[in-house]
Amino acid sequence: MFFTYLRRELSGRRKQTAIIASGMALAIALVIIVNGVAAGMKAAQATVLEGIYGVGTDMTVTATPVQNANGQGGRQQVDIAGGAAIAGGGTQNVSVSRLISSPGATTMDAATLAKVQAVSGVSGAAATLSVENVNFSGQLAVAGQTRIPGQGTGRNATPETQQLNRGGIDGAGGSSFNVNRITVLGVDVGSAAIGPLSTISVTDGVGLTAADVTANKALVDATYATNNSLSVGGTVNLGGTDFTIAGLVTNSTSDSSTSSNVYIPLGVAQSLSGLTDKVSTIYVQAKDNNQITAVQTAITTDVSGVTVKTQADLASSVSGSLTSAATLIESLGLWLSIAVLAAAFLIAILFTISGVTRRTREFGTLKAIGWTNGRITGQVAGESLVQGIFGGIIGVAVGLIGVVIVNAFSPSFTASTVASNRPQGGPGGGFGQAAGQMAGQAAQGNAGQVPPGAGAGAGANAAASSLTTIQIHIPIEFTIIGIAVGLAIVGGLLAGAIGGWRASRLSPAEALRSVN
Amino acid sequence: MYTLENVSKVYKQKGKTVTALNGVNLEIPTGQMVAIQGPTGGGKSTLLQMLGALDKPTQGYIAFDKRELSKSSGAKLTKFRGDEVGFVFQSFNLIPTLTAQQNVETALEPLHLPSRERHERARAALESVGLGDRANHVPSELSGGQQQRVAIARALVKNPDVLLADEPTGNLDEDTRDEIMDVLEKLWKDKGLTLIVVTHDSAVAKRAQRRLVIKDGQVSEAK
Numbered sequence: 001m002f003f004t005y006l007r008r009e010l011s012g013r014r015k016q017t018a019i020i021a022s023g024m025a026l027a028i029a030l031v032i033i034v035n036g037v038a039a040g041m042k043a044a045q046a047t048v049l050e051g052i053y054g055v056g057t058d059m060t061v062t063a064t065p066v067q068n069a070n071g072q073g074g075r076q077q078v079d080i081a082g083g084a085a086i087a088g089g090g091t092q093n094v095s096v097s098r099l100i101s102s103p104g105a106t107t108m109d110a111a112t113l114a115k116v117q118a119v120s121g122v123s124g125a126a127a128t129l130s131v132e133n134v135n136f137s138g139q140l141a142v143a144g145q146t147r148i149p150g151q152g153t154g155r156n157a158t159p160e161t162q163q164l165n166r167g168g169i170d171g172a173g174g175s176s177f178n179v180n181r182i183t184v185l186g187v188d189v190g191s192a193a194i195g196p197l198s199t200i201s202v203t204d205g206v207g208l209t210a211a212d213v214t215a216n217k218a219l220v221d222a223t224y225a226t227n228n229s230l231s232v233g234g235t236v237n238l239g240g241t242d243f244t245i246a247g248l249v250t251n252s253t254s255d256s257s258t259s260s261n262v263y264i265p266l267g268v269a270q271s272l273s274g275l276t277d278k279v280s281t282i283y284v285q286a287k288d289n290n291q292i293t294a295v296q297t298a299i300t301t302d303v304s305g306v307t308v309k310t311q312a313d314l315a316s317s318v319s320g321s322l323t324s325a326a327t328l329i330e331s332l333g334l335w336l337s338i339a340v341l342a343a344a345f346l347i348a349i350l351f352t353i354s355g356v357t358r359r360t361r362e363f364g365t366l367k368a369i370g371w372t373n374g375r376i377t378g379q380v381a382g383e384s385l386v387q388g389i390f391g392g393i394i395g396v397a398v399g400l401i402g403v404v405i406v407n408a409f410s411p412s413f414t415a416s417t418v419a420s421n422r423p424q425g426g427p428g429g430g431f432g433q434a435a436g437q438m439a440g441q442a443a444q445g446n447a448g449q450v451p452p453g454a455g456a457g458a459g460a461n462a463a464a465s466s467l468t469t470i471q472i473h474i475p476i477e478f479t480i481i482g483i484a485v486g487l488a489i490v491g492g493l494l495a496g497a498i499g500g501w502r503a504s505r506l507s508p509a510e511a512l513r514s515v516n
Numbered sequence: 517m518y519t520l521e522n523v524s525k526v527y528k529q530k531g532k533t534v535t536a537l538n539g540v541n542l543e544i545p546t547g548q549m550v551a552i553q554g555p556t557g558g559g560k561s562t563l564l565q566m567l568g569a570l571d572k573p574t575q576g577y578i579a580f581d582k583r584e585l586s587k588s589s590g591a592k593l594t595k596f597r598g599d600e601v602g603f604v605f606q607s608f609n610l611i612p613t614l615t616a617q618q619n620v621e622t623a624l625e626p627l628h629l630p631s632r633e634r635h636e637r638a639r640a641a642l643e644s645v646g647l648g649d650r651a652n653h654v655p656s657e658l659s660g661g662q663q664q665r666v667a668i669a670r671a672l673v674k675n676p677d678v679l680l681a682d683e684p685t686g687n688l689d690e691d692t693r694d695e696i697m698d699v700l701e702k703l704w705k706d707k708g709l710t711l712i713v714v715t716h717d718s719a720v721a722k723r724a725q726r727r728l729v730i731k732d733g734q735v736s737e738a739k
Contacts, residue, residue: 001625001634004618005611012613365609368570369670370598370626372591509571512561512605 388492
């Protein structure tokens with residue numbers, strides 16, 4: 001009798017059933033789409049963040065930057081003449097290659113790696129050393145060269161004299177040279193699952209293995225290789241040493257902290273750059289994703305002088321339309337879902353109560369012929385539950401169609417990431433200024449000394465951020481669908497419980513009197 | 517069968533006190549056909565509700581076969597109605613979305629019978645009122661007289677001891693009225709049940725063995 005009455009009642013009162021089911025369907029569809037979009041945004045943000053860290057990395061450890069009194073990040077010197085004095089008078093041809101610490105980057109003792117690995121909750125860690133290969137080639141004017149008197153720079157002076165007296169192209173008294181920089185990352189070849197090696201893919205040749213820990217082998221970025229006519233089997237000179245190119249790679253990351261022109265074994269980078277026992281970044285993987293914050297705190301406590309950043313910390317540095325949209329969806333989407341669900345539940349409850357009121361005579365009669373309150377309440381609740389389930393099923397279908405439509409359009413958003421904690425001191429100005437400063441040092445007898453931050457100020461700032469375009473894909477999560485159907489059932493039960501309570505409160509005599 | 521002693525029923529409606537029954541004393545033996553007449557608002561329906569355990573008196577004693585109804589719990593009264601009382605209403609009170617057969621089966625729901633037995637008894641009840649061929653029609657597809665016959669079938673399908681009819685012909689024309697009363701009388705005689713009919717129609721009242729008059733909440737035998 002229960003199912004017969006239920007089936008006849010729902011099919012006999014189609015309008016009410018349709019209204020209640022439609023309200024529920026709309027709410028459920030919206031919950032699926034909004035939560036799907038939020039999940040898609042989160043996945044997109046995770047993709048951006050993965051590009052910074054790579055798969056398997058939960059946090060990074062760097063030395064806490066120390067600002068000096070002048071606001072500069074520290075001076076660097078590059079001896080391009082090997083310490084020998086340059087004879088005065090005339091110019092000298094120079095061609096040197098030096099591996100130096102990346103300007104503005106901080107380093108810490110390599111022993112920090114072991115300390116981090118020993119922290120409770122750390123599953124694994126890998127260290128890198130970020131350096132630059134600076135190549136100087138050209139002519140360097142030497143101190144002692146005098147101006148040719150009487151000629152100055154006027155039209156009576158010869159072009160050569162004019163050039164000499166003006167100080168040459170760079171105003172440094174006759175020097176003319178080029179400075180090339182390429183980024184080099186010393187990587188732990190024994191830890192391919194964490195850090196930069198987890199973000200690169202070998203497109204030609206082979207990768208670096210644990211056997212290459214002291215080898216002069218290099219991986220070269222494929223785009224850099226193409227632009228500089230490099231290939232597998234060839235060589236690239238770093239710090240005056242030829243490295244065999246073992247493979248060409250592409251990087252899936254969007255940030256320069258894990259991308260580089262060239263990758264070489266960590267120990268070799270340390271040795272060549274003179275930064276023995278130094279590392280710039282340690283990439284850490286936690287044992288449990290739920291313990292990342294605790295591990296972050298433990299590392300900060302156990303290891304002094306370091307800054308630990310997690311993906312959550314980096315998430316705050318991600319900007320762009322992706323972040324704006326994600327924030328909007330998260331806050332507005334949540335409240336929108338709650339509001340629509342509340343409205344759907346209210347509609348279901350009100351229509352159920354209305355239906356019970358219209359069926360006063362019916363329920364009074366049923367009570368008169370012996371139906372208990374519980375039986376009548378169960379009947380009303382069953383009808384509401386089925387209406388809620390109808391709404392849930394339709395809502396899931398509409399929600400999935402909405403997801404398919406959004407994915408078909410594949411909306412794209414931009415994300416800008418800032419991952420560096422380098423100090424922002426030091427002069428900028430590009431390579432021209434660096435060349436002038438270097439020539440000036442040479443004129444003073446400090447040939448080969450590269451002034452601090454030469455040409456690197458702008459470079460350091462530029463390297464700390466990157467722009468990525470991400471296409472949003474809404475995942476179909478069965479958990480969300482299950483929750484949505486559950487909400488529809490809850491809504492139906494709630495409406496049925498309230499409606500049934502109203503029906504059970506009816507006294508049969510009152511119900512029949514109200515009819516008569 | 518029924519014993520009523522000093523039964524009163526008072527309602528409060530919009531701040532006013534209404535005395536529907538005022539010290540009613542009455543005995544109705546088993547198997548009697550009784551007609552209760554009276555003007556509108558006289559207390560006829562309230563008396564029927566007391567007899568059918570649809571409501572409790574404000575004061576007094578009501579017993580059915582020596583079982584007190586006036587102080588029984590709601591659950592016991594519900595069971596009493598489900599097992600032993602059949603109701604026929606003026607407006608038929610059929611469930612509009614159910615067929616004639618399904619309407620009759622609703623009266624068997626409290627008995628928790630197997631579905632097959634329920635179907636068979638409902639079909640038999642419909643045939644006893646001459647509507648075996650209308651079993652699958654919904655009330656909107658039946659005439660007034662047919663709907664009232666379905667209601668009578670619903671009332672009798674559980675073989676009650678007493679049938680209470682509240683203005684059973686009130687919404688019917690004269691021919692149909694006589695038709696329905698013929699059905700009720702025949703069933704009363706065939707099944708030996710106690711039939712109590714509330715009516716304002718003298719033609720209906722004349723068919724009863726016993727006629728009572730209720731006025732201003734008080735019951736007396738009709739002359």
